Amino acid sequence: MSQAASPALRALLSHVIDYAGTFPPARLPCRQTIDNYGRYRAGPHAWMLRWLVVSASDLGNVPAEYDGLLSVLADSDQPRAAAIESKRPLAARKPVYCEVPQEQLDEVKARGCLAKLRTGGIQPDAIPSVAVVADFLRACAQRQLAFKATAGLHHPLRGEYALTYADDSPRAVMHGFLNLFLAAAFLWHGKNAIEPLLEETDPAAFRFDDSAHWRDWSLDAAQIEAARRHFAHAFGSCSFEEPVHDLQTWGLLS
Secondary structure (H helix, E strand, C coil): CCCCCCCHHHHCCCEEEEECCCCCCCCCCCCHHHHHHHHHHCCCCCHHHEEEEEEEHHHCCCCCCHHHHHHHHCCCCCEEEEEEEEEECCCCCEEEECCHHHHHHHHHHHHEEEEEEECCCCCCCCCCCCHHHHHHHHHHHCCCCCEECCCCCCCCCCCCEEEECCEEEEEEEEEHHHHHHHHHHHHHHHHCCCHHHHHCCHHHEECCCCCEEEEEEEEEHHHHHHHHCCEEEEECCCCCCHHHHHHHCCCCCC
């Protein structure tokens, strides 16, 4: 365990990353992705790691030892999976995260599924605005509908970054995972005006100790744990090392 992580930061980031190395922009071979996931599970920051994200077509390449640790992109239940990620609500005996338009969230809730929010991509126009993200989070909170996020959350803080690993990558302002998950936690506890937090680009506006602080807002670790458990579950990322490295550079992790 990293001793640099404060109680509040640990509450915010415990099991928060679903590793999706085969997906863009990393696009790693399945075998390399599996090896990476095993190495991260044995590493000092394993407490930040949740599931391995794979497509149903790659399941045949995943060893049985990872059964129950997989989030599978599929349109039907998968017995080896801990969760399913789908473009529509479906019946399964496990969590199903549905990537659907906001107007379909009532159906998602009625079917006993969960929500999925796409927060970026490999082109600037794939990144939703702060207003769109805030509205989606509020819609989920109003329904007490838990969600996961996916794509474009490699960095803790909102800012301009390269969208791929190519030398000529397009650049754009990307959402930060600390912005998003803190905003979700505050929203869960009654703070509705989350746009300024989602827009925040100043690292000095954040502080973590026994509580998480953004400007004059604060939540203690127990409140954050409740928001994570009931509302803001995780985010998918094709990189585990990049989020960890950025947190280390910021001085939040050793």
